[in-house]
Amino acid sequence: MSSTQGQTIRCKAAVAWEAGKPLVIEEVEVAPPQKMEVRVKILFTSLCHTDVYFWEAKGQNPVFPRILGHEAGGVVESVGEGVTDLQPGDHVLPVFTGECKECDHCKSEESNMCDLLRINTDRGVMIHDQTSRFSINGKPIFHFVGTSTFSEYTVIHVGCLAKINPLAPLDKVCVLSCGISTGLGATLNVAKPKKGSSVAVFGLGAVGLAAAEGARIAGASRIIGVDLNANRFELAKKFGVTEFVNPKDYKKPVQEVIAEMTNGGVDRSVECTGHIDAMISAFECVHDGWGVAVLVGVPHKDAVFKTSPLNLLNERTLKGTFFGNYKPRSDIPSVVEQYMNKELEVEKFITHEVPFSEINKAFDLMLKGEGIRCIIRMDA
Structure with a gap:
């Protein structure tokens, strides 16, 4: 049994005190886990663009002071009341969305959008009692998407923790808890390209490269990367991308360029930028009759998707996805096993x-x- 179980832990955390200002390493107090909560010792975390987006706080409600971070790997320190499937010492990946296993979404094979634990970027407190587990000199510090991994210890709802193989290196698989799984699953679970097919990936950041990796694993013969930054093209070859299109190089819409390259359109497309024009292009560049476009990027809240209904009537399919359609507790352990199996x-x-x-x-x-x-590295 942990000597710190039931005790408040003092540890270091990187606190965002205000929008856009450098994080400050502070000593924080982390309260014990309450009902259905787990306290986790974070060993490795990584930075995702979502952390930067909410740190900048340009397009959403600013919630400060806050401990950001949501891509990480750690070890369970202690568990709260009602937690039965995790125990101290277990290796876990925190996930920004959850799986309560009891709501209609969790019981559905077709959804991973848990009613209880779906991502809420405005909530800075724990669900159980609407208070924070972090404080400095008695003043609360807010949580971020239920994870707050920029802290040596954090408290997370059990439904947002994936128990993984303890032999998996946490400094590697920690990146599977958000962006990489999102892109990978968008291709493998939603677009589902067939072997020998063609796939266009819009946006070659981490999520887009993971989507390309999914297409490579699925055996796609042509993987077309679309990005405005030509510097990304060389790196993308490592992820299976075979051809590149920079929309700035053409005077016509990029969907027309791709249709000409592929004799009518690609079999599948995955959009990973969140820009509405790219979303429309990703849909309109797939082949009629069987083409499937999957939207991954999160657009501006006022954005409107416009396309001719004929594009749908001509048997193109438009799909959306959230976290690659993976259920965090049920599915992420098997993604880690994919890595372990090379x-x-x-x-x-x-x-x-x-x-x-x-x-x-x-x-x-x-x-x-x-x-x-x-x-x-949290220990350095």
């Missing part, structure tokens, strides 16, 4: 590593568009 390459997504004390360097790298994923 079916999925994770290392090529990891381009940088920094100690926790230099976490702001990870933000600088992402703001400059350098690298894909930066691992943050």
Whole structure:
């Protein structure tokens, strides 16, 4: 039994005090887990663009002071009342969305959008009692998407933790808890390209490269990467991308360019930018009769998707996806096993590593568009 079980833990956390200002390493108090909660010792975390987006707080409600972070790997320190399927010492990946296993969504084979634990970016407290488990000198520090992994210890609802193989290296598989799984699942679980088919991927950031990796694993023969940043093209070859299109190089809509390249359109497309024009292009570039387009990127809340209904009547299919249609507790352990079985390459997504004390360097790298994923070592 952990000597800290039931005790408040003092540890280091990177606190975002206000929008756009560097994070500050502070000593915080982390309260014990309450009903259906788990306290986790975070060993490795990484920076996802979503963290930066909410740190900048340009397009949503600013919630500060806050502990960001949601892509991570750690070990269970203690569990709260009612937790039966996790125990101290278990290796876990926190996930920004959850699986209560009891709601209609969780019981449906077709959905992973849990009623209780679906992502809520505005909520800065725990569901159980609407209070925070973090504090500094008695003043609460807010949570982020139920995970807050930029802390040596954090408290998470049991439904947002995937128990994984303890032999899996946490400094590698931690990136499977958000972006990589989102892109991979969008292709493998939703687009479902057939062997020998053609796939267009819009946006070659981490999620888009993971979508391309999914197409490679599925055996697609042509994987067309679409991005406005030509510097991304060379790196994308490592993820199976065979051809590249930069929309800036053409005077016609990119969907027309792709249709000409592919004799009428690609079999599948996956959109990973969140820009509405790219979403429309991704839909309109798939082949009539059987083409499927999958939207992954999150658009501006006022964006409107416009296309001719004939595109649908001509038997093109438009789909959306959330976290690659993976159920966090049920499915993510098997994604980790894909890595362990060498079916999925994770290392090529990891381009940088920094100690926790230099976490702001990870933000600088992402703001400059350098690298894909930066691992943050909590013990350094």
